[in-house]
Amino acid sequence: MSDNSDNLYSQDEEDIVSLIDPEGRELLCYVEEYIELEDDEYLVLLPVDASVDIFIGDPEAEELSVVQDEGTIEKIYPVAQAVLAEKNLKLKRTPFVLTVEGELPPVDEEELLELEIQDEDGNSLEPEALQPLASFFHEEKEYSIYTPLSPLIFFGRFNEDGKAELLGEEEYQRVQPLLEEQLFNQME
Structure with missing residues (x-):
C-alpha cells in the first residue's frame, strides 16, 4: 500500500463506495481490492480522506493518549x-474515524511521532509513524492532531441491497486473518 504522501485521488469514480452509520454520517472509501473467500466477495476499503487521531497530553514529554470519548x-x-481550517484542511465527523479533507503538508521525518503498539498478547508490533497536523489548547489541556x-x-462487503458495509464483529473476527493473508500474498 502507500502512505499519505502518495496521490490516492487518481482512481476511477466507480471504485468509491460510501459507508453510512446510523447517525447518517458518511465515509467515502476506495475499494482497493475485491477478495473472494469462502464463496463470498469481501472488500478492502481505504478512506478517500486521510484519517486523523486527536491526542491529549504533551508530545514533548511523550505523555500522549488518544481521545476516544465521544463527549x-x-x-x-x-x-x-x-485549527485545521487555518491549514486548509477540513475536519470531518465520519463514521468509525475522524478524517481530514485537503492536501496534507509534506512529511517532515524529524517531526514524526512513533507510537509503540502491542497486540492482545502484549507483544510489540512495528511502531506506527504519525505526522503532526496541528495542536491546540482547550480548557487548559493540550491536544494534538496526527495522521x-x-x-x-477497513474490511467490508456488499449487503443484499448492494450497499457497502463494514463486516460485523463476529464475521470480522472469523475472516480477518484469512483476508489479511490473501491481501499480503497479492502484494508480494
Whole structure:
C-alpha cells in the first residue's frame, strides 16, 4: 500500500463506495481490492480522506493518549476544526474515524511521532509513524492532531441491497486473518 504522501485521488469514480452509520454520517472509501473467500466477495476499503487521531497530553514529554470519548470529541471538535481550517484542511465527523479533507503538508521525518503498539498478547508490533497536523489548547489541556503515515484499512462487503458495509464483529473476527493473508500474498 502507500502512505499519505502518495496521490490516492487518481482512481476511477466507480471504485468509491460510501459507508453510512446510523447517525447518517458518511465515509467515502476506495475499494482497493475485491477478495473472494469462502464463496463470498469481501472488500478492502481505504478512506478517500486521510484519517486523523486527536491526542491529549504533551508530545514533548511523550505523555500522549488518544481521545476516544465521544463527549470529549464533541467538546473539542469545533476548536480542532478551526485549527485545521487555518491549514486548509477540513475536519470531518465520519463514521468509525475522524478524517481530514485537503492536501496534507509534506512529511517532515524529524517531526514524526512513533507510537509503540502491542497486540492482545502484549507483544510489540512495528511502531506506527504519525505526522503532526496541528495542536491546540482547550480548557487548559493540550491536544494534538496526527495522521498516520500507513493507510487505515477497513474490511467490508456488499449487503443484499448492494450497499457497502463494514463486516460485523463476529464475521470480522472469523475472516480477518484469512483476508489479511490473501491481501499480503497479492502484494508480494
